[in-house]
Amino acid sequence: xxxxxxxxxxxxxxxxxxxxxxxxxxxxxxxxxxxxxxxxxxxxxxxxxxxxxxxxxxxxxxxxxxxxxxxxxxxxxxxxxxxxxxxxxxxxxxxxxxxxxxxxxxxxxxxxxxxxxxxxxxxxxxxxxxxxxxxxxxxxxxxxxxxxxxxxxxxxxxxxxxxxxxxxxxxxxxxxxxxxxxxxxxxxxxxxxxxxxxxxxxxxxxxxxxxxxxxxxxxxxxxxxxxxxxxxxxxxxxxxxxxxxxxxxxxxxxxxxxxxxxxxxxxxxxxxxxxxxxxxxxxxxxxxxxxxxxxxxxxxxxxxxxxxxxxxxxxxxxxxxxxxxxxxxxxxxxxxxxxxxxxxxxxxxxxxxxxxxxxxxxxxxxxxxxxxxxxxxxxxxxxxxxxxxxxxxxxxxxxxxxxxxxxxxxxxxxxxxxxxxxxxxxxxxxxxxxxxxxxxxxxxxxxxxxxxxxxxxxxxxxxxxxxxxxxxxxxxxxxxxxxxxxxxxxxxxxxxxxxxxxxxxxxx
Amino acid sequence: xxxxxxxxxxxxxxxxxxxxxxxxxxxxxxxxxxxxxxxxxxxxxxxxxxxxxxxxxxxxxxxxxxxxxxxxxxxxxxxxxxxxxxxxxxxxxxxxxxxxxxxxxxxxxxxxxxxxxxxxxxxxxxxxxxxxxxxxxxxxxxxxxxxxxxxxxxxxxxxxxxxxxxxxxxxxxxxxxxxxxxxxx
Numbered sequence: 001x002x003x004x005x006x007x008x009x010x011x012x013x014x015x016x017x018x019x020x021x022x023x024x025x026x027x028x029x030x031x032x033x034x035x036x037x038x039x040x041x042x043x044x045x046x047x048x049x050x051x052x053x054x055x056x057x058x059x060x061x062x063x064x065x066x067x068x069x070x071x072x073x074x075x076x077x078x079x080x081x082x083x084x085x086x087x088x089x090x091x092x093x094x095x096x097x098x099x100x101x102x103x104x105x106x107x108x109x110x111x112x113x114x115x116x117x118x119x120x121x122x123x124x125x126x127x128x129x130x131x132x133x134x135x136x137x138x139x140x141x142x143x144x145x146x147x148x149x150x151x152x153x154x155x156x157x158x159x160x161x162x163x164x165x166x167x168x169x170x171x172x173x174x175x176x177x178x179x180x181x182x183x184x185x186x187x188x189x190x191x192x193x194x195x196x197x198x199x200x201x202x203x204x205x206x207x208x209x210x211x212x213x214x215x216x217x218x219x220x221x222x223x224x225x226x227x228x229x230x231x232x233x234x235x236x237x238x239x240x241x242x243x244x245x246x247x248x249x250x251x252x253x254x255x256x257x258x259x260x261x262x263x264x265x266x267x268x269x270x271x272x273x274x275x276x277x278x279x280x281x282x283x284x285x286x287x288x289x290x291x292x293x294x295x296x297x298x299x300x301x302x303x304x305x306x307x308x309x310x311x312x313x314x315x316x317x318x319x320x321x322x323x324x325x326x327x328x329x330x331x332x333x334x335x336x337x338x339x340x341x342x343x344x345x346x347x348x349x350x351x352x353x354x355x356x357x358x359x360x361x362x363x364x365x366x367x368x369x370x371x372x373x374x375x376x377x378x379x380x381x382x383x384x385x386x387x388x389x390x391x392x393x394x395x396x397x398x399x400x401x402x403x404x405x406x407x408x409x410x411x412x413x414x415x416x417x418x419x420x421x422x423x424x425x426x427x428x429x430x431x432x433x434x435x436x437x438x439x440x441x442x443x444x445x446x447x448x449x450x451x452x453x454x455x456x457x458x459x460x461x462x463x464x465x466x467x468x469x470x471x472x473x474x475x476x477x478x479x480x481x482x483x484x485x486x487x488x489x490x491x492x493x494x495x496x497x498x499x500x501x502x503x504x505x506x507x508x
Numbered sequence: 509x510x511x512x513x514x515x516x517x518x519x520x521x522x523x524x525x526x527x528x529x530x531x532x533x534x535x536x537x538x539x540x541x542x543x544x545x546x547x548x549x550x551x552x553x554x555x556x557x558x559x560x561x562x563x564x565x566x567x568x569x570x571x572x573x574x575x576x577x578x579x580x581x582x583x584x585x586x587x588x589x590x591x592x593x594x595x596x597x598x599x600x601x602x603x604x605x606x607x608x609x610x611x612x613x614x615x616x617x618x619x620x621x622x623x624x625x626x627x628x629x630x631x632x633x634x635x636x637x638x639x640x641x642x643x644x645x646x647x648x649x650x651x652x653x654x655x656x657x658x659x660x661x662x663x664x665x666x667x668x669x670x671x672x673x674x675x676x677x678x679x680x681x682x683x684x685x686x687x688x689x690x691x692x693x
Binding site: 001002004005007008009012014033034035036037038039040041042043044045046047048049051052054055056058059060062063064144147 | 534670
């Protein structure tokens with residue numbers, strides 16, 4: 001089958017799973033995405049109107065929804081105010097949207113096949129209350145077959161999805177046992193069967209009846225499973241983070257990614273996050289950051305290490321075993337780099353990020369690569385100064401360490417400081433790992449560190465601040481040399497000032 | 509249906525007649541779904557974003573000035589819904605996000621362009637200008653919902669031919685839309 005046939009087959013729902021790898025490659029050049037745009041637009045314009053009628057019916061059903069129940073709204077507001085739980089507004093829709101608009105790959109290729117929830121499916125629960133709640137039934141191809149405004153007393157069947165709007169909520173009472181689930185706003189819960197519900201997004205609070213050990217009640221997110229014996233708990237699902245808070249009893253929380261598990265007791269919360277162990281903590285106390293990904297053993301999690309220019313490639317031995325993951329991006333000289341967005345919330349600063357880079361480019365071409373490397377920068381910060389003495393030829397491999405504080409990134413290559421970037425804070429800035437050339441990355445760590453372990457920057461900071469105002473020009477061709485410094489600093493250090501300009505060494 | 513009908517329905521909804529919203533939707537749902545599909549080509553997203561657009565339009569219909577372009581208003585709402593979703597996502601817990609970076613419409617001209625570009629009208633013109641045989645192929649595929657095997661049987665062609673032909677038609681339509689947009693400047 002040619003690529004063109006394959007794309008049409010996939011768009012028509014006639015491709016099988018074995019074709020996904022080929023589709024994944026085709027998606028990289030945007031052809032699949034462009035074909036999908038025209039395909040779905042044609043389906044809408046030339047369709048027989050059935051989908052239009054379903055959609056109109058669902059809108060009219062929502063408009064006819066009943067007025068809010070004031071008592072239930074109070075309960076849900078209290079739930080949202082629990083301090084220990086992040087009030088997430090993370091939604092599935094934008095994630096999918098982004099995937100579609102950017103690389104046109106992820107969700108295209110991984111449309112889930114849902115249970116279809118026919119009317120004859122078994123009843124799992126009944127709706128006790130609903131504020132702007134919606135029931136959704138699915139067709140075999142995963143598209144929405146029916147959508148209606150939930151009413152008190154509605155049956156909730158296997159394979160159904162319950163959705164709540166921004167300010168909505170819903171309470172479901174199980175018909176087979178004394179279990180109730182309160183779904184907060186902006187949430188989606190799918191009832192697989194009477195013993196398993198899937199929280200696709202949002203947040204729920206549950207009071208679960210005592211369970212038989214051989215068949216306990218469980219709630220899954222995309223990454224975790226909370227198995228319940230009989231307790232009161234809250235569960236929140238974001239695309240790559242699941243947080244469980246246990247009020248009474250205990251819950252066994254397990255990662256569906258790596259099998260890690262922990263028992264979370266009353267008064268504790270825990271998170272399932274890629275790269276970090278499940279660590280139950282007292283409610284209200286901050287979760288320490290300690291992530292470690294060994295790319296020699298596992299692939300970069302696509303939810304965490306999403307590439308927006310370039311690609312990961314596994315490096316395999318002759319037996320086909322993955323030895324490492326190789327990052328390949330475009331050459332920086334062309335205005336692009338291999339970029340990966342990291343996240344280190346302010347509460348975890350100061351932090352250290354470390355990893356090892358090996359220049360695959362060099363090895364394959366058997367010649368010396370003069371300039372390559374990895375950096376971590378804030379994407380939208382305004383930098384006040386970049387102090388650097390970075391040498392061109394760095395040798396192979398290079399070990400990188402970055403100490404990140406609220407206003408500086410201190411960068412070390414092979415145990416020698418290579419640069420310091422001072423920043424003026426900018427709301428919404430995120431850390432970006434940027435890599436030039438084709439590089440292999442091994443073992444990446446991100447962890448909180450105590451302030452005393454962060455190298456002292458006071459002398460460097462003072463040296464930068466002592467530069468007269470008239471020399472602080474935003475001219476990359478004319479850096480300001482600094483005198484030799486006592487601190488462990490780059491030899492022949494010089495400063496680039498960027499007052500009032502956006503630091504954008506990487507265009508994307 | 510005349511423009512006067514649309515104005516009358518809008519005014520009826522503005523006066524509290526919910527039922528009058530149905531013919532308004534019927535008038536625009538096909539093109540609005542196509543408009544959203546060009547921006548977010550995932551089946552479930554097309555329906556969700558279109559659904560949200562209509563619900564928002566209903567709840568805010570008092571702000572719409574009857575007699576002005578209702579479909580343009582719907583498109584603006586749909587674009588804003590898509591944009592808002594992207595920005596909201598970007599502001600949130602980045603731990604979940606990371607790669608959404610590219611989607612920050614404030615930073616990315618191409619994405620902003622994608623959201624505001626009006627390629628629906630161009631696509632409609634391009635489809636209209638297709639030769640009859642090509643239109644027949646599209647009708648079998650998209651209106652009658654035939655599979656490639658069924659189409660191959662009807663047209664006495666191989667499945668490979670059908671699939672390749674459909675791919676090429678979409679490719680030609682894309683080029684046609686791009687040329688028309690470029691001609692518009």
